Amino acid sequence: MGDTPAVETKALTRIFEPKKKKEGKTVTALDRVDLRIEKGELFGLLGPNGAGKTTLLKILSTLLLPTSGKAYVAGFDLEKDFVEVRRRINMVSGGEISGYGLLTVRENLWMFTQFYGIKSRDAKDRIDSLLDQFGLSDKRDEKVRTLSTGQRQKMNVVRGFVTDPEIIFLDEPTLGLDVNASRVIRDYIIDWVAKGKDKTVLLTTHYMAEADQLCDRIAIIDEGKILACNTPANLKKMVRMNKTFTLDVTLLADKSVLGTVKGVDKFTYVDDAEKNLTHLKFVLTDESAVSDIVSDVLRNGSKIVSLQKTEPTLEDVFIKMVGKGFE
Amino acid sequence: MKDGWIKRNLRAVRGRAYPRVIGSTREPSWILFDVALPLLTVAAYAYIYKFMDAPKEFVGFVILGGAMTAFWLNILWSMASQLYWEKEIGNLSLYLMAPISRMSILAGMAVGGLFETTLRAASTMAIGILVFGIALSLSSPIMLIIVFIVTMISLYGMGMMFASLYLLFGREAYHMSNLMTEPIYLASGFYFPVKYLGFWAAAGASIIPITLGLDALRQLFYPTTGAAYRFLSTDAEAIILGILCVVFIVLSKLSLDYMEKLGKTSGRLTLRWQ
Numbered sequence: 381m382g383d384t385p386a387v388e389t390k391a392l393t394r395i396f397e398p399k400k401k402k403e404g405k406t407v408t409a410l411d412r413v414d415l416r417i418e419k420g421e422l423f424g425l426l427g428p429n430g431a432g433k434t435t436l437l438k439i440l441s442t443l444l445l446p447t448s449g450k451a452y453v454a455g456f457d458l459e460k461d462f463v464e465v466r467r468r469i470n471m472v473s474g475g476e477i478s479g480y481g482l483l484t485v486r487e488n489l490w491m492f493t494q495f496y497g498i499k500s501r502d503a504k505d506r507i508d509s510l511l512d513q514f515g516l517s518d519k520r521d522e523k524v525r526t527l528s529t530g531q532r533q534k535m536n537v538v539r540g541f542v543t544d545p546e547i548i549f550l551d552e553p554t555l556g557l558d559v560n561a562s563r564v565i566r567d568y569i570i571d572w573v574a575k576g577k578d579k580t581v582l583l584t585t586h587y588m589a590e591a592d593q594l595c596d597r598i599a600i601i602d603e604g605k606i607l608a609c610n611t612p613a614n615l616k617k618m619v620r621m622n623k624t625f626t627l628d629v630t631l632l633a634d635k636s637v638l639g640t641v642k643g644v645d646k647f648t649y650v651d652d653a654e655k656n657l658t659h660l661k662f663v664l665t666d667e668s669a670v671s672d673i674v675s676d677v678l679r680n681g682s683k684i685v686s687l688q689k690t691e692p693t694l695e696d697v698f699i700k701m702v703g704k705g706f707e
Numbered sequence: 708m709k710d711g712w713i714k715r716n717l718r719a720v721r722g723r724a725y726p727r728v729i730g731s732t733r734e735p736s737w738i739l740f741d742v743a744l745p746l747l748t749v750a751a752y753a754y755i756y757k758f759m760d761a762p763k764e765f766v767g768f769v770i771l772g773g774a775m776t777a778f779w780l781n782i783l784w785s786m787a788s789q790l791y792w793e794k795e796i797g798n799l800s801l802y803l804m805a806p807i808s809r810m811s812i813l814a815g816m817a818v819g820g821l822f823e824t825t826l827r828a829a830s831t832m833a834i835g836i837l838v839f840g841i842a843l844s845l846s847s848p849i850m851l852i853i854v855f856i857v858t859m860i861s862l863y864g865m866g867m868m869f870a871s872l873y874l875l876f877g878r879e880a881y882h883m884s885n886l887m888t889e890p891i892y893l894a895s896g897f898y899f900p901v902k903y904l905g906f907w908a909a910a911g912a913s914i915i916p917i918t919l920g921l922d923a924l925r926q927l928f929y930p931t932t933g934a935a936y937r938f939l940s941t942d943a944e945a946i947i948l949g950i951l952c953v954v955f956i957v958l959s960k961l962s963l964d965y966m967e968k969l970g971k972t973s974g975r976l977t978l979r980w981q
Contacts, residue, residue: 396974438974441804445971466806478797480726482733487725494722495805495812497715539801 384455386547386580387417387440392449394435394604409435411604412449417597419546419578422569424585424595426698432604433584437549440582441471454546467496469547472540474533474555481525485516485535488524489542496543503542510538514564530561537565541572547580554590566594588694598694600701607701612694619692619700623664628685629677632658637676643669646699657685663700716811723815724822731823741777742830746838749773749831752898753839764932767843768925770835772897774828775921778862779891781824783884786866789816790874809963813870817863846930850941854927857948858920864955865916871962875969891915896922900936909938916951919944 392413398404409432417423427433438444440453442462450457456464479488486507493503511517514534519527527535533553540548550569554562573579585591591598592612599609608615622645635649635658643666650659662673674684690696731737749769756765790813793799802812835841845851873880894912895901901909901922912918923944926933939947 394974399973435974441800443800443803443971444974463806466804469804471800471804473797476797478801480730482730483726487729491722491725492801494718494725495802495807497718497806 384419385416385452386419386421386454386578387415387423387582388452389413389415389436389440390450392436392439392451393447394432394439394444395447408604410439410446413601413604413606415599415606415609417580417582419580420573421596422573422581422583422594424583424591424598425601426585426588426591426598426694427601428702431601433601434551435604436601437471437551437582437584441469441549442466468545469549470540470543470545471549471551472536472553474552476533476536478536478539479524482523484521484523485511485527486520489535489539492539493542498543506542506544507538510542513568514538530557533557534561534564537568541568546578547582550581550583552585553583554585554587562590566590569594588698592694600698602702608697615694615697616692619663619696622692622696622700623667624690624692624696625662625664625670625673626686626688626690627660627662627673627677628687629658629660629682630685631656632660632677632680632682634680635660637680638662638673641669641672641676642666644673646703648699658682661695661699663696716807719805719807719811720815720818723812724819727816727819727823730819731826737827738830741827742834745773745776745831746834749835749898750838753835762932763842764929766839767841767929768900768936769898770832770839770841771924771928772921773835774832775917775924776892776897777824777828777831778821778859779895779897779915779917780888781820782862782866782869783887786816786820786863787869787873788880788884790870791877791880794874803967809967810867810960813867813959813963816870817867820866821859821863843928844930846927847941850945851924851927854920854923854941854945854948857945857952858916858923861916861948861951861955862920864952864959867959868955868962871959871966874966891917894918900925900938902936902938913938913947914951916948916955919948923948 392410392415393408394410396407396409398406411432413432413436425433425436435444439446439451439458442458442465445459452458453465454468456462456468458465479491483491486504489507490500490503493507494500498506508517508520511520514537516531516534516538519531519535524532524535537553540550553569554565557565569581569583573581583591583594595612597609597611598615600607600615608618610618631651631653632649638644638647638660643664644662645665646663648661651657652659662669664670670687674687677684749772752769753766756769790799793802803809836843873883876883892898894904894908895915895918896904896909896912901912901918904912909918919939922938923941926937926941938944
């Protein structure tokens with residue numbers, strides 16, 4: 381890892397003012413964010429919707445100016461040296477629909493390489509090689525509008541990597557994809573960072589397992605603030621002192637009482653009306669709270685279907701930090 | 708990646724022009740919609756002149772006006788609203804993130820649009836000439852090329868400026884295009900010599916480059932009749948068009964910079980449905 385960090389932010393703040401004062405309230409999307417991502421790192425950013433992840437990526441990709449604070453990418457000041465920054469970055473978003481439907485996959489990718497000054501022949505070689513790696517070779521000459529969602533997202537990911545950036549920002553790149561398409565993309569990301577010299581990825585994702593599998597370090601962000609930043613293993617150690625339990629019960633109408641049980645640090649739930657089940661997840665400071673929880677559940681007319689003690693996951697860390705799950 | 712700034716931007720122009728250039732071969736339906744249908748309007752005016760026993764050259768004036776209409780419609784409905792639509796389909800943020808001048812993207816759109824529209828305009832001209840048996844007597848091919856080039860650069864420069872402004876207008880952009888479509892048929896003299904609007908009205912309409920360009924082209928294709936119905940001399944019109952080239956390119960650069968700065972500050976530049 382080099383001396384100059386890939387990304388560095390100092391007290392980075394972004395405030396959105398409403399277009400008209402009467403129409404809404406001021407939103408602080410980023411609140412004095414300090415972050416340092418080293419070259420060669422695969423860094424994850426976890427947070428619920430509206431936490432500030434995309435705002436941070438937009439600032440780092442030069443699409444948005446901060447209200448205050450400083451940000452540096454590859455050592456360059458984002459506000460002063462934005463062209464140097466742009467030469468070194470690329471970004472891919474989940475569900476992206478970029479490009480033109482009447483172009484073929486290869487033409488579409490070629491067009492985007494031209495904005496980075498890549499010679500046509502080099503561009504076509506790189507495109508062919510990447511399409512091969514992503515299993516899209518047979519779609520090379522198909523029009524973009526004929527691609528499935530998964531194929532289209534793979535093409536988008538190829539678009540991000542084909543310019544050979546030093547730093548790539550991936551904003552939920554596997555959003556809505558099936559297992560196979562997600563795996564192909566994840567495997568490529570891991571391989572790209574491992575094989576490339578000082579190649580850096582800043583990834584935002586909703587999928588905890590994906591963040592756990594891919595990232596060297598993860599920052600948890602909520603309401604514009606970084607709540608924790610560490611390796612997945614160290615983050616999980618933060619909740620190891622706590623006990624985590626999952627409890628499946630028949631559909632439970634009133635869950636409010638469960639949060640007040642002594643020894644419950646945090647809890648989340650998901651109702652599955654189809655199966656007549658409520659899935660409960662608890663982070664406990666005192667394991668004996670389980671009996672009180674079970675009593676409360678039974679008192680509310682519900683039945684216990686299963687009870688399981690679990691190893692802490694990133695989701696538990698997230699629940700502890702943010703106070704709620706993604707659901 | 709190590710190439711210089713100019714080379715990188717030229718590649719960007721080529722890259723962005725490509726979809727338009729290739730689009731004209733992929734979707735041949737444009738021959739019906741953009742050549743055959745506009746000819747019906749042109750034909751209506753041509754028959755009016757024929758019915759009135761107007762000089763034969765007037766039918767040529769109309770055909771020329773009909774061909775040039777394609778450029779104006781391309782400016783309004785494609786060039787001007789292009790950045791807005793690029794934002795809606797998600798391309799704009801990718802363009803803005805690229806290490807190139809934003810002018811290259813606009814220039815690419817302009818070059819692609821110009822190529823595509825020149826094909827359409829030439830087709831309209833060719834069919835019109837064949838159907839109505841028009842004879843052209845070109846006096847100065849070099850001047851014709853110069854006038855065409857300065858008309859197109861200033862016209863597409865204006866389109867580039869509109870592209871930034873339309874992005875600021877957001878969804879209102881459609882109304883702007885509607886507003887500017889019909890009056891221009893009158894103001895720019897697409898189907899009659901603009902001189903008949905009167906000097907000051909014609910001078911005002913000359914802010915739209917196609918007004919002077921069309922007047923000059925008519926004089927060059929029909930030296931005698933064209934000169935009799937001219938607004939200004941071709942030399943004067945070429946000089947004014949040259950000035951308009953500079954004015955519109957500079958204004959488009961300024962409005963693009965302003966739009967980008969405003970967008971980066973307000974955060975609305977890449978937000979859809981605005």
